[in-house]
Amino acid sequence: MEARMNGRANPDVTTAIQHLYKAIHAGGVDGRLLSLVHLRTSQINGCSPCVFASIESAHKAGETAERLHNVVAWRETPFYTEEERAALALTEAATRLQDGAPGVAAHATPAPRATGRVPTRCGSRRPAPRGRWPAR
Incomplete structure (x- = not known):
């Protein structure tokens, strides 16, 4: 199996990902x-090593095999709470944003309509710098 990402090519990326996970x-x-x-x-x-790692960590966290086997079809099974369903829907929407995959749009909650207002810094009426979210 070939690695999807070469950590030796840029070790800073691997370190950053580890910090993000923590x-x-x-x-x-x-x-x-x-x-x-x-x-x-x-x-x-389609990351086989990632699937393996997440199943392993899920087992350690106390997750059941039944629920793990059904994640791929979470919408059609009764095994998940509303909170979990919301998290899985958000996960699919964010992960499949670019591919326009069928099923995501059909199940996704529509985004709120854009107001045309420019985001502002918290406590300020000045627009936030372009490409950045307002500070919280």
């Missing part, structure tokens, strides 16, 4: 939910 897992979200999200993302991306 921050995500320290954020207070249930480990089982994070494992489900990672598994679904890995399935969509």
